[in-house]
Amino acid sequence: MLAELNRDEYGFLKQRSQWTKSVAEAMALDDGLVLSVAHWEIIHFMQAYYDEYNHQPNARLFGQAIKKSLGASKGSSIYLYKLFPDGPLKYANKYAGLPIPPSCI
Amino acid sequence: MKTLVFVIDKPLHGNVRAQEFLDMAMMAAAFDQRVLIVFEGDGAYALMKNQHADVIGLKNMIPVLNALAIYDINDVLIERESMKSRAISEDQLLIPADILSRCDIKSRMNAAGHVFSF
Amino acid sequence: MLFIINKNSAVIGGCIAKASADDVVLLIEDAVFAVIECGESPVMRRSDNNTAAIYALSPDMQARGVREAACHKHIKFVDYTGFVELVVNHNPVRSIF
Amino acid sequence: MKISVQINASPYQHQTADTAWHFIQAALVSGHEVYRVFFYHDGIYNALRDSRPPGDERDIVKRWSELYRQSNIDLVVCVSSAQRRGLLEQSVAKKVGGYDKALADGFRIAGLGLLMEAVIDSDRHVTFGD
Numbered sequence: 001m002l003a004e005l006n007r008d009e010y011g012f013l014k015q016r017s018q019w020t021k022s023v024a025e026a027m028a029l030d031d032g033l034v035l036s037v038a039h040w041e042i043i044h045f046m047q048a049y050y051d052e053y054n055h056q057p058n059a060r061l062f063g064q065a066i067k068k069s070l071g072a073s074k075g076s077s078i079y080l081y082k083l084f085p086d087g088p089l090k091y092a093n094k095y096a097g098l099p100i101p102p103s104c105i
Numbered sequence: 106m107k108t109l110v111f112v113i114d115k116p117l118h119g120n121v122r123a124q125e126f127l128d129m130a131m132m133a134a135a136f137d138q139r140v141l142i143v144f145e146g147d148g149a150y151a152l153m154k155n156q157h158a159d160v161i162g163l164k165n166m167i168p169v170l171n172a173l174a175i176y177d178i179n180d181v182l183i184e185r186e187s188m189k190s191r192a193i194s195e196d197q198l199l200i201p202a203d204i205l206s207r208c209d210i211k212s213r214m215n216a217a218g219h220v221f222s223f
Numbered sequence: 224m225l226f227i228i229n230k231n232s233a234v235i236g237g238c239i240a241k242a243s244a245d246d247v248v249l250l251i252e253d254a255v256f257a258v259i260e261c262g263e264s265p266v267m268r269r270s271d272n273n274t275a276a277i278y279a280l281s282p283d284m285q286a287r288g289v290r291e292a293a294c295h296k297h298i299k300f301v302d303y304t305g306f307v308e309l310v311v312n313h314n315p316v317r318s319i320f
Numbered sequence: 321m322k323i324s325v326q327i328n329a330s331p332y333q334h335q336t337a338d339t340a341w342h343f344i345q346a347a348l349v350s351g352h353e354v355y356r357v358f359f360y361h362d363g364i365y366n367a368l369r370d371s372r373p374p375g376d377e378r379d380i381v382k383r384w385s386e387l388y389r390q391s392n393i394d395l396v397v398c399v400s401s402a403q404r405r406g407l408l409e410q411s412v413a414k415k416v417g418g419y420d421k422a423l424a425d426g427f428r429i430a431g432l433g434l435l436m437e438a439v440i441d442s443d444r445h446v447t448f449g450d
Contacts, residue, residue: 060136211243222447229449282342303345306346
């Protein structure tokens with residue numbers, strides 16, 4: 001499945017139209033991560049934020065925006081890093097099918 | 106906590122600096138500073154409805170303005186004199202903004218820790 | 224408030240109109256042309272009710288051949304050290320582009 | 321007094337970088353602390369190592385590097401502004417196969433948080449642009 005996707009040098013989807021839940025799961029599995037309900041909550045938040053505001057937050061803004069929308073505990077770095085150990089902002093965007101944020105290259 | 110004023114005195118589209126400028130404002134709010142956004146001069150045009158930046162292939166900045174509230178940036182001011190001289194009425198504004206006189210905006214700025222422009 | 228203006232444009236007139244007695248307007252770079260005493264200068268149109276001090280950066284004047292003698296009588300002159308002092312003595316600082 | 325400086329315009333296009341540099345020199349001579357210089361928007365072009373102005377012109381990039389060497393002032397280039405305009409930090413450039421020698425001595429690439437920290441910690445913040 002992954003081989004058929006059009007991805008950039010960082011492994012991010014070039015076209016969001018190729019995104020499906022199974023694509024996200026396959027990309028995560030390829031990174032050694034099994035997506036749980038908690039992951040999906042963040043991923044869906046990322047997509048909704050991008051669709052509504054046409055904006056990609058940086059790491060600090062990301063935490064703030066999650067706090068505001070999903071509650072303080074979920075916007076904390078500890079919580080987010082537990083879900084995405086290699087970088088919450090980068091990998092939440094990756095599995096959401098969004099572009100790589102500038103600070104994550 | 107400082108009060109930081111971000112003055113938008115140019116239209117938002119056609120200039121990537123505007124995008125980076127709004128990032129600065131959001132970042133200031135994320136650092137728990139009190140943020141005030143002021144639209145004045147030709148910046149008043151930035152708040153008008155019916156903008157379609159995608160027609161010329163640019164990033165649409167209007168949704169980004171809506172994101173300000175997420176970071177608790179709720180103090181958005183627009184100068185009454187700038188609106189009047191540009192024939193902009195309140196019902197043409199995209200996001201809620203307090204319409205204040207030049208003098209009132211000036212005194213808000215005077216009380217600030219710093220005023221940013223782009 | 225300290226206004227720092229770097230272009231010779233209508234912005235200067237607007238700032239001077241807006242400025243109050245405890246404000247300072249500093250004209251740098253191409254804005255120093257505005258201090259030459261002539262009919263078109265916004266500094267000339269400054270009403271006496273507006274008492275904000277107006278400064279021009281003298282190295283930028285020298286670079287452009289603007290002589291102090293040709294300037295409006297209200298204008299004060301500073302070098303870079305004076306620029307720093309204006310910043311130190313006024314808050315907030317607002318640069319206008 | 322603690323003063324921070326922000327530079328929003330490229331060198332050579334306009335007088336911006338020159339005015340900022342003279343201002344910083346005067347601030348240092350007057351005994352003030354220049355806490356940080358933050359390069360934003362097109363200001364990031366001040367950090368391009370390979371800038372080679374003609375020999376009879378001032379070398380703006382070199383002047384910044386010398387300022388760092390002499391006064392140890394933190395010269396920070398905004399990461400997002402830089403990436404958008406093609407200036408990559410060495411480790412990032414190596415990772416993505418980009419040019420990894422672009423950044424001049426004394427500069428570092430970092431996030432917008434460092435600008436905010438400077439604004440919050442300094443008594444004054446002065447922006448130079450075009």
